[in-house]
Amino acid sequence: MAEFANLFNGFATVLAFQDVNIFGTQMYLPFNVFLMVVGIVLGVIIGVLPGLGGANGVAILLPLTFSMQPTSAVILLSCIYWGALFGGAITSILFNIPGEPWSVATTFDGYPMAQQGRAGEALTAAFTSSFIGAFFAVIMITLLAPMVAAFALRFGAAEKFAVYFLAFASFVGLSKEPPFKTLAAMVIGFALATFGTDHMTGSLRLTFGSQYLLPGFDFLIAVIGLFGIGEILLTMEEGLKFKGKDAKINLRVVLDTWKKLPAYWWTYLRSCLIGCWMGITPAGATPASFMSYGIAKRVSKNGKNFGNGEIEGVIAPETAAHAAGKSALLPMLALGVPGSPTAAVLLGGLLIWGLQPGPTLFTENSEFVWGLIASMYLGNVVGLIIVLTCVPLLAAILRVPFGIIAPIILMFCAVGAYTVRNSFFDVIMMLAFGLLGYLFKKTNYPLAPLVLAMVLGDRAEEAFRQALVGSGGSLGVFFSNGLVSTIMALGFIALFWSVISAGLSRIRGTAPATAG
Amino acid sequence: MIQSKRNSLFVAAAALGVALSGTPASAQWEPQRTVEIIVPAGTGGGADQMARAIQGIVAKHNLMKQSMIVVNKAGGAGSEGFLDVKGSAGNPHKLIITLSNLFTTPLGTNQPFSYKDFTPVAMLALDEFVLWVNAEKPYKNVKEFLEAAKKGGFKMAGTGSRQEDQIITAAIEKAAGVKFTYVPYRGGGEVAVQLVGNHADATVNNPIEAVAHWKGGKLRPLCVFDGKTLPYNEKIAGDAAWSSIPTCKSQGLDVEYLMLRGFFMTPGATPEQVKFYVDLFQKVRATPEWKDLMNNGAFNTTFMTGKEYVEWVSKEHTRHLNLMKEAGFLSTN
Numbered sequence: 001m002a003e004f005a006n007l008f009n010g011f012a013t014v015l016a017f018q019d020v021n022i023f024g025t026q027m028y029l030p031f032n033v034f035l036m037v038v039g040i041v042l043g044v045i046i047g048v049l050p051g052l053g054g055a056n057g058v059a060i061l062l063p064l065t066f067s068m069q070p071t072s073a074v075i076l077l078s079c080i081y082w083g084a085l086f087g088g089a090i091t092s093i094l095f096n097i098p099g100e101p102w103s104v105a106t107t108f109d110g111y112p113m114a115q116q117g118r119a120g121e122a123l124t125a126a127f128t129s130s131f132i133g134a135f136f137a138v139i140m141i142t143l144l145a146p147m148v149a150a151f152a153l154r155f156g157a158a159e160k161f162a163v164y165f166l167a168f169a170s171f172v173g174l175s176k177e178p179p180f181k182t183l184a185a186m187v188i189g190f191a192l193a194t195f196g197t198d199h200m201t202g203s204l205r206l207t208f209g210s211q212y213l214l215p216g217f218d219f220l221i222a223v224i225g226l227f228g229i230g231e232i233l234l235t236m237e238e239g240l241k242f243k244g245k246d247a248k249i250n251l252r253v254v255l256d257t258w259k260k261l262p263a264y265w266w267t268y269l270r271s272c273l274i275g276c277w278m279g280i281t282p283a284g285a286t287p288a289s290f291m292s293y294g295i296a297k298r299v300s301k302n303g304k305n306f307g308n309g310e311i312e313g314v315i316a317p318e319t320a321a322h323a324a325g326k327s328a329l330l331p332m333l334a335l336g337v338p339g340s341p342t343a344a345v346l347l348g349g350l351l352i353w354g355l356q357p358g359p360t361l362f363t364e365n366s367e368f369v370w371g372l373i374a375s376m377y378l379g380n381v382v383g384l385i386i387v388l389t390c391v392p393l394l395a396a397i398l399r400v401p402f403g404i405i406a407p408i409i410l411m412f413c414a415v416g417a418y419t420v421r422n423s424f425f426d427v428i429m430m431l432a433f434g435l436l437g438y439l440f441k442k443t444n445y446p447l448a449p450l451v452l453a454m455v456l457g458d459r460a461e462e463a464f465r466q467a468l469v470g471s472g473g474s475l476g477v478f479f480s481n482g483l484v485s486t487i488m489a490l491g492f493i494a495l496f497w498s499v500i501s502a503g504l505s506r507i508r509g510t511a512p513a514t515a516g
Numbered sequence: 517m518i519q520s521k522r523n524s525l526f527v528a529a530a531a532l533g534v535a536l537s538g539t540p541a542s543a544q545w546e547p548q549r550t551v552e553i554i555v556p557a558g559t560g561g562g563a564d565q566m567a568r569a570i571q572g573i574v575a576k577h578n579l580m581k582q583s584m585i586v587v588n589k590a591g592g593a594g595s596e597g598f599l600d601v602k603g604s605a606g607n608p609h610k611l612i613i614t615l616s617n618l619f620t621t622p623l624g625t626n627q628p629f630s631y632k633d634f635t636p637v638a639m640l641a642l643d644e645f646v647l648w649v650n651a652e653k654p655y656k657n658v659k660e661f662l663e664a665a666k667k668g669g670f671k672m673a674g675t676g677s678r679q680e681d682q683i684i685t686a687a688i689e690k691a692a693g694v695k696f697t698y699v700p701y702r703g704g705g706e707v708a709v710q711l712v713g714n715h716a717d718a719t720v721n722n723p724i725e726a727v728a729h730w731k732g733g734k735l736r737p738l739c740v741f742d743g744k745t746l747p748y749n750e751k752i753a754g755d756a757a758w759s760s761i762p763t764c765k766s767q768g769l770d771v772e773y774l775m776l777r778g779f780f781m782t783p784g785a786t787p788e789q790v791k792f793y794v795d796l797f798q799k800v801r802a803t804p805e806w807k808d809l810m811n812n813g814a815f816n817t818t819f820m821t822g823k824e825y826v827e828w829v830s831k832e833h834t835r836h837l838n839l840m841k842e843a844g845f846l847s848t849n
Contacts (some may be wrong), residue, residue, distance in 0.1 A: 066572035156715030202678035214592025358728020
């Protein structure tokens, strides 16, 4: 029960009133709560702007925090991160442009919902799911931190590859698109992931002597182009209008949506578990959202309807992404390994504030750690209230004529693409990906396998080769212990699930399941 | 009316004259707009942390009238950042903080830049490297470790490929006549955890990347790749301090390696401009925040400017050339 005592000390730290000097005025106020609100609002804005991700936002503001107490500093920065997690969903749902990589899967059903005039409902579901996923992860961090840290230590290269494989298999194996189109999209995605410097040997691949191709294609650039620009091109062709402009704007939309959500408790629980698992291992929020979406699509009663505006298709990825985003902080605090790019920047912050992340942080800087954890609880609640009050306002954006909003979106996309690496070449690449996205949509090829192959291809290849270098080239390393064998076996089951379920049905003498 | 106008004109001219005649005497150059620090590496790494710490220190202590921003240009093992600075000749508002990729990237990937393209400003510190093993392993010193390694099959985990960690590994192999399997990872923190989790047999992590696990009793330092032992006496793990780690040379492993944390300006920067930044970094070094940073990371705090710095850099370039040539890491295309 020591955890609870620590946690309540943490709450006391966060809620404490302090004498602070803001813009020259001496004030007595709960400074940390004030920082929390500022952080969340900034984070939501950062999350909305594609490209300007949480990692960039936190990095830019990091030096401002040097004159603060470490606890206040981390509250400000981590709340920016929570805010960015919330904000990423907004543009995914409204414009089919993922504000952050982990909200790609949210576009699959969130955008169709907005087009049907259900933007408010989709936003409410997304924000509420984010909240639940994050809350679940924080409870887990509170109760299980030391155990989870020990578990994370068991993940070497082979185990990590197995996790990527499982994420990949559960998305692709469960998909219902025509298999050859899926395969083609996937192969293009893997091919795109091979460009640039090979991290294993330092040699260059497919750079054609150009310095611009040295870093390869950034996933975010591809996503902004494929989804955002592709969508704008498509809308232009269809006559310059938003389909979602008849959106009902009603303050009751939040309450009405909430009434529907408890029915999806199993989706929530499953997505929370997937998210926490992917956050700790640490594969991160993006694979978690894809995996959760893929599994939900297969096991849901409404699986057929996924992709056409099914609310469960918003719940599953958002819950998992947030559970993963929060639990990614645990390996950072307990082991010093960042589970996400934003966590990597926060890690740098800890070092600059004079704190040493790792197994000793929990004992030596207990006030800091529990202050951070308490701020995760409170920041989450504050964040939910802030974003939910904005739902009607956000949904109203869709009433603005396309002719006005399209150039604005285009500008934000270009700025976002530039911000990722401060490179103008990326803006051109974004336009090229936009064209590719348009072609995919016109010819009915699925974009999701391409995007997933791009985000996982790079890292899965790395883990695969690290494992093989270590084992001297023997594939046995992927079945060398119970942990890795179990994950690999689950991956194969997911990959061949269609075949397996058809076989099972035949044995039982029934017709092959359609929704299963 | 006319009279007064003429008077004010006269006053202005006189003031201008004074200002002009005054300029050569003080010869102070100062930044006229925001100063950019380019980091040729991603966010969260050692160079990035140092650049952001300096940005924070400069802002907190008001060391400069203009503000300072940090820009990451990590592409192509840092060449994106270096080529940007090389292409900004005559812009005194751009600096680059370097790590070993100042040498390894042009040698390993044939990118068209070299240390000679930049105007040297100052070395702020050198980052140390330590040979670490898992604390559960029986070998307590370098000799026992190398004997065990000679049986073969030892995995060395490190950051990146054909960069400092792999160069040190190659140097150990040559000096001790052993063979490691080098497995590259993306970041130092990840490398340390691979060792704690027994997925690797040794690492050459920087102090700050592994110190928490040492403190927690999971890792054991065997030797430091510096010419002398570290000057930090504060106890970290039991009775052991950074100063109690022997040098590798004293343990019979003749390998030394330190990583530059220094600044360069764009080509063609004037001596006045360089002097401004040297003075600025001197002020940064005097702050308590900087001292804390050095202490936490057990840095080698050698400070160098001018000719001495240039000579150090050019010597280091030759050394990297030789080390990389022997290891077969030089670019072939």
